[in-house]
Amino acid sequence: MGPRWSPRRGGNLTAEPVIDVRGLTKHYADIKAVDGISFEVEKGQMFALLGPNGAGKTTTVEILEGLRDPTSGEARVLGVDVRKGYRKIRNRVGVLPQDFEPFDRLKPREAVAYWAKLFDRTLTKEEVAGLIRTVGLADRADTLAMNLSGGEKRRLGIAMSLVGKPKLVFLDEPTTGLDPGARRELWGLIRQLKSEGTTILLTTHYLDEAEQLADDVAIMNHGKIVARGSPANLITQFGAGAVIVLAGAGDAGLQAVSQRGVDAELNGSDVWVRVPIASDMRGMLEKLAAIDTPVTEIYTKRASLEDVFLKVVGARMQEGVLAA
Amino acid sequence: MSRILADVSAFGKMYLRSRVGTFFALAFPIILILLFGAIFSSSGSPQVPLYVQNKDCHPDCTPASLAFVEALNNTTLITYQGIPENAIFQDYIRQHSINVALQIPSGFQETLVSAGSGNASAQVHVLLAGDQTQSSYGIAYSAVAGVANGFNLKIANATKVVDVAQTEFAVRHFSYIDLFLPGIIGFTVLTTPLFGMTSICAEYRTRRFFKLLATTKLSKAQWLAGKIVFHIVLLFVSLGLMVLTGIFVFKMQAVLTPMALVLVATGTLEFTSMGMALGIFVRDPETGAAIANAIGFPMMFLAGSFFPVDAMPSFLQTTARFLPLTYVNEGLRATMTFANDATALVDTLITLAFAIVFFIVAARGLSWKSK
Numbered sequence: 001m002g003p004r005w006s007p008r009r010g011g012n013l014t015a016e017p018v019i020d021v022r023g024l025t026k027h028y029a030d031i032k033a034v035d036g037i038s039f040e041v042e043k044g045q046m047f048a049l050l051g052p053n054g055a056g057k058t059t060t061v062e063i064l065e066g067l068r069d070p071t072s073g074e075a076r077v078l079g080v081d082v083r084k085g086y087r088k089i090r091n092r093v094g095v096l097p098q099d100f101e102p103f104d105r106l107k108p109r110e111a112v113a114y115w116a117k118l119f120d121r122t123l124t125k126e127e128v129a130g131l132i133r134t135v136g137l138a139d140r141a142d143t144l145a146m147n148l149s150g151g152e153k154r155r156l157g158i159a160m161s162l163v164g165k166p167k168l169v170f171l172d173e174p175t176t177g178l179d180p181g182a183r184r185e186l187w188g189l190i191r192q193l194k195s196e197g198t199t200i201l202l203t204t205h206y207l208d209e210a211e212q213l214a215d216d217v218a219i220m221n222h223g224k225i226v227a228r229g230s231p232a233n234l235i236t237q238f239g240a241g242a243v244i245v246l247a248g249a250g251d252a253g254l255q256a257v258s259q260r261g262v263d264a265e266l267n268g269s270d271v272w273v274r275v276p277i278a279s280d281m282r283g284m285l286e287k288l289a290a291i292d293t294p295v296t297e298i299y300t301k302r303a304s305l306e307d308v309f310l311k312v313v314g315a316r317m318q319e320g321v322l323a324a
Numbered sequence: 325m326s327r328i329l330a331d332v333s334a335f336g337k338m339y340l341r342s343r344v345g346t347f348f349a350l351a352f353p354i355i356l357i358l359l360f361g362a363i364f365s366s367s368g369s370p371q372v373p374l375y376v377q378n379k380d381c382h383p384d385c386t387p388a389s390l391a392f393v394e395a396l397n398n399t400t401l402i403t404y405q406g407i408p409e410n411a412i413f414q415d416y417i418r419q420h421s422i423n424v425a426l427q428i429p430s431g432f433q434e435t436l437v438s439a440g441s442g443n444a445s446a447q448v449h450v451l452l453a454g455d456q457t458q459s460s461y462g463i464a465y466s467a468v469a470g471v472a473n474g475f476n477l478k479i480a481n482a483t484k485v486v487d488v489a490q491t492e493f494a495v496r497h498f499s500y501i502d503l504f505l506p507g508i509i510g511f512t513v514l515t516t517p518l519f520g521m522t523s524i525c526a527e528y529r530t531r532r533f534f535k536l537l538a539t540t541k542l543s544k545a546q547w548l549a550g551k552i553v554f555h556i557v558l559l560f561v562s563l564g565l566m567v568l569t570g571i572f573v574f575k576m577q578a579v580l581t582p583m584a585l586v587l588v589a590t591g592t593l594e595f596t597s598m599g600m601a602l603g604i605f606v607r608d609p610e611t612g613a614a615i616a617n618a619i620g621f622p623m624m625f626l627a628g629s630f631f632p633v634d635a636m637p638s639f640l641q642t643t644a645r646f647l648p649l650t651y652v653n654e655g656l657r658a659t660m661t662f663a664n665d666a667t668a669l670v671d672t673l674i675t676l677a678f679a680i681v682f683f684i685v686a687a688r689g690l691s692w693k694s695k
Contacts, residue, residue: 028695067538068694087541095539101531105338117330118540144341 016079018043018168018199019064024073026059026223033059035223036073041201041216043167046194048214049203050305052313053320056223057203058098061172064201065095078168091119094161094169098176098203100154104146108137108156111145116163123163135159135189151182158189168199175209176320187213205320207305217305219312227312231305238308241276244288248296256293275300327542331550332557339520339554349516350562353508354569357501360508360630361574364500371400372460374467375417375425377407380432388433392450392471396426401467417453424454424464440479501574503632505566506656509584511629512562513591514649517555519616521599524551525690526612529603538692545687552596556589563588583659583668590675591652597682598648604689628653648678 017040026034034056041047049057062068064077066086075082078089102111112131116123123131132141135155140148145156154174161169171190175183183206190213194200204210210217211231219227219234227234246253249271257264257271262284264273273288275281281300288298306316315322339345374396380389397404407416407425417425428450435448452468454461477484528534537547563580570576602619606612626640627633627649633641644650655671658664 062535062694065539067535067692090539090541093539095536097532097535097539099532100536101533103334103338103533105341106334110334110337114330114334115540118327118537118542120326120541122326 017041018045018078019047019201020074020076021060021064022074024060024063024075025071026056026063026068027071032223034063034070037218037220037223037225039218039225039228041199043199044194044197045215046190046200046202046213048210048217049201049220050205050207050210050214050217050309051220052205052317052322055220057205057220058172060220061170061201061203065093065170066090091121091164092167094164094166096154096157096161096169096171096174098172100157102145102148102153102156102160104144106145107142108132108145108148108159109141111156112159112163115160119164121164131159131162134162134192136185149182151178151185154178154182154186155189158186158193162193166198168201169193171200171202173203173205175204175206183209205317207309207317211305219309221313227308234305234308235303238311241274241278241303242281243301243303243307244273244275244281244284245297245299245301246271246273246288246291246293246295247298249293253291253293253295256291257288260287260291262287328546328550328553331542331547332554335550336554336557339558345516345520348519349512349558350565353512353562353566356508356511357505357566357569358573360504361501361570364504371403372424372463372467373405374402374464375405375407375420375422377409377411377413377416377425377427379409379430380428381409382430386433388436389428392428392432392475395471395474396467399467399470401463413451413453422454423458424452424461426464426468427451427453436475436479499574499577501570501576502578502661503657504630505570505576505578506584506660507629507653509563509566509588509656510591510627510649510653511624512566513559513588513652514595514624514627514629515620516559516562517551517592517596518599518602518620519613520555521551521596522602522606522612522616523609525600525603526606526609529606530608534692535694544690544692548597548600548683548686551600552593555596556592559588559592560585578660579663581659581663581665581668583665583672584656587652587655587659587668587672587675590672590679591649594648594652594675594679594682597679597686600686600690601682603686604691623647623649626650648675651675651678 019039019041021040022038024034024037025032037056037060039047049060051057059068063070063075064082066077066082069083077086078092080086080089102108106114109128109132112128113123116128129138129141132138135158137152137155137159140152145153148156158171158174161171174190175186178186187209190200190202194213202210202213215230217227217229217231217234218225227238229237246257247270249257250269251266253271254264254266257273262273264271266272273284275284310316313322317323376393376396378385378389378393380386393404396402407413407427413425413427416422429448432448432450435446439446450468450472452461452465454464528537563585567576567580570578599616602615603612606615624630626636626644627647628644629649633644633650633654636644651671651674655668655675658671659668
C-alpha cells in the first residue's frame, strides 16, 4: 500500500498511515470480541482506544502487536500485514502490555540492557543510563524490580519498550491500577514520547486520560467503534455544550427549575441544566438566578468525554466497568 | 547467538538470585550423597538389630545358648539386643515396636547334649518372630538359619563339602558410593531442569512473560536453547561438586569421564526440553508442580537412580526401558564405574533421540501467542 488520497486530511497526497485497520474481526465461539472495526493512525499521532473492560481494546491491540491472529479483515502496521511480515518490524515497534510486570530479580539497568539485546541492539552503559533517566528511574536503576512501586514498574516497562528506538509504541492501559500521582507522572512521560515524534496507540478506560493525551479517540463498546474523532470534536458533536450546576439544590431546585420550563436533571444533590448553544448561556443564567431555592454554589462546567461516553454508550463508566 | 547469550546471562542472574533453585541444583544432591553415603558406605551392608530372649538360664544361661548368641553376633548381619528372661515374649515385642526377635527356649542345651549322645528324635525350636514382609526379617532369618545349620553340622560331626570361595570381578574395588553417585547425578539431571522448566513455564504464562517475549526478536527455540545452555553450565558445576564430595569424603573410585560429561549435557538437553514440553499443559504454578511431581518422582525411583533396575520385579524392569532417565543412569554407571564407554555411548544416543523428540514437541507445541 503506497501513498494515497486522503479526504480526511484535506485532500492532500499523504504517506501511508502507521496503522491501517479495515473491517477487523476476532470471534471466539459465539463472542464477537472485535466486530468489524476500521481506523488508521497517522505518523506522530497519539491515538486512544477508549472503552470499558471487555470492549475489545486489548484484543485489537494484541492483533496489531502480532500476538493474536484476527478472524477476518485487514490490519497493517508500518506497512506490513500483521499476519505475515511481523518479524521485519519487530524492532520498530515498542510494546507495553496490559498489566505489565517486569522480571522480579533483574535491576532496571540489567533489564533494559537485556531487552535491547533481544532486539539485536547492544546499548552502551551511557545509552542504558539515558533511557532509565528518560523514564525517571535514575535513582532506582540498581534496585531489584521486585522492590519497585507499581508506577516505577510501568516506567521500567516503558523504558524496555523504547530500547529499539521504535517508530510506534503500543501502551495497553498503562496507568490502570496506579494512584493519581503516579498516573499524572506517566502522562508526562507519554507526552514527552509524543513530542519526540513517536506514534502512540494507547488503550484506556480512563476518560480523562484519553481527553488529556490523545489527538484522536475511538470509543469502543461490544467490539465496535461507536464514536471516533478528536476529543474536542467528539465533545462538540456529542457533548451537548456546557452545563450549569446548581450545587446542593436537590429535589426542590429541580422542581423550581422545571416550573420555569427549563430541562434539568438531578445528579446526586446537584441540579444540572444543559446549555447546548454557547450564546444561550447568559439568558439561561439570568433565568436560573431568579430561583430562590437555596444552593451552595452555582458554576458552569464544559462538557467532557464523560458526557460523550454517556451519550454514545448509554452508561457511565467507573474503573472500566459500565454503571447500570 | 547474541540473543541466546543475553537470555542465558539474564536468566542466570535471576536464577542465582532466587536461591531456591541454586539450593536444589547444587546443595541438595551433596546432602543426599552425604546422607546415603554415611548410611550405606561404612560397613558395606546394613546390620539388623535382633532382639534375643534366652530362656535357657537356670539362673545362669547355659554355655550352649550363649554360644548360639555369640555365633549370631559373629555373622556381622545382626546386632544383638537382649530381652529380659522373665518378660512375656509377644508382649515385649509389641510394647517395644520390635521388628524381629528370637527366643531360645528352655532346655536348648539339654536337647543338644541329647542329640549329641545319639538321640535321633531330639529336636529343639528357636522361635523367630517378626514381620516377614520386611527385609530386616529376611536378613535375621538368614543369620539364624546359618548359625542353626552350623550347630547341626557340628553335632552330626559332618564336614563342609560345598563351600563358597569369594573373588573380585573388576580391577577396582567398588564401594556403595561408586554405584550410588552416578544415580544421584542422573537424579539431578532429571530434577533440576524438569522441575525448573515446568515452574518457569507456569510463572511465564501467569505473569505474561511469554507474551512480553513474543514482542521481541527472540524465538521460542532460542529461548529454549538459552535455558538448555544455562542448565548444562549449572549441572556441570553440580557434577563437579558431587564428584569431589564422592572422592574426598567417601574415597570414591568411579571417575568423571568425557563420556559422562557428554551424557550429562545430553540428559540436560532432554529434560530441559521435556520440562518445556510439559509446560504446554501448565496453566499455573500449582498445575506445574503437580505435573512435574507426577512424572519426575516415579521416574527417579523406577529408572534406577537409587536402586539398580535389575533388583526390581520384571514388569517394572520392562517399564524402566521406556523411561528416559534409565539410559542416563545406566550410561553414567557404565562409563564412570565400569569404564564401559561403548555401553555409555549407546545410552547417550538413546538419550539424544529422546531429547530431539522433546525439543521438537516443546518448540512447536508451546505457544507464546494468544488464540
